[in-house]
Amino acid sequence: MFKGSKVYSIATNTCPKCNVGSFFKTNNPYDLKNFDKINEYCQYCGESFLREPGFYIGAMYVSYALSVALTVISFVGFVILLNVDIYYVLAVLIPAIIVLLPVLFRTARIIWINFFVKYDPEKAALATEKRNLANP
Numbered sequence: 001m002f003k004g005s006k007v008y009s010i011a012t013n014t015c016p017k018c019n020v021g022s023f024f025k026t027n028n029p030y031d032l033k034n035f036d037k038i039n040e041y042c043q044y045c046g047e048s049f050l051r052e053p054g055f056y057i058g059a060m061y062v063s064y065a066l067s068v069a070l071t072v073i074s075f076v077g078f079v080i081l082l083n084v085d086i087y088y089v090l091a092v093l094i095p096a097i098i099v100l101l102p103v104l105f106r107t108a109r110i111i112w113i114n115f116f117v118k119y120d121p122e123k124a125a126l127a128t129e130k131r132n133l134a135n136p
């Protein structure tokens with residue numbers, strides 16, 4: 001599915017450069033002790049994920065945009081199109097955003113690094129080969 005695109009990297013939490021290595025230490029966003037831990041480097045292509053101190057501060061803006069998008073889509077979908085009372089929508093939406101916080105946090109970070117790192121087909125081919133050798 002869209003391998004080599006930013007959508008693939010974001011949807012599968014993989015390295016934006018090779019689309020092979022994992023970006024996060026755990027794939028479970030509800031492993032609350034480790035959901036925010038990012039691998040220091042891609043284990044297959046060596047791309048640095050901890051680029052500089054404070055790099056992920058910009059991801060806060062992405063996280064905010066994702067929360068606003070979720071709110072606006074819910075408002076338009078339920079209040080305007082389906083004519084549901086806004087208090088019922090808020091009663092579901094606010095807990096939903098709280099429950100989705102780890103998912104939004106992780107999605108914002110992987111979107112943020114995808115702004116700065118381009119997919120590299122040569123590194124991807126080498127990374128895929130390296131992974132296949134490590135896991136025959």
Ligand SMILES: [Zn+2]
Nearest residue numbers: 015018042045
């Ligand atoms: Zn990589």
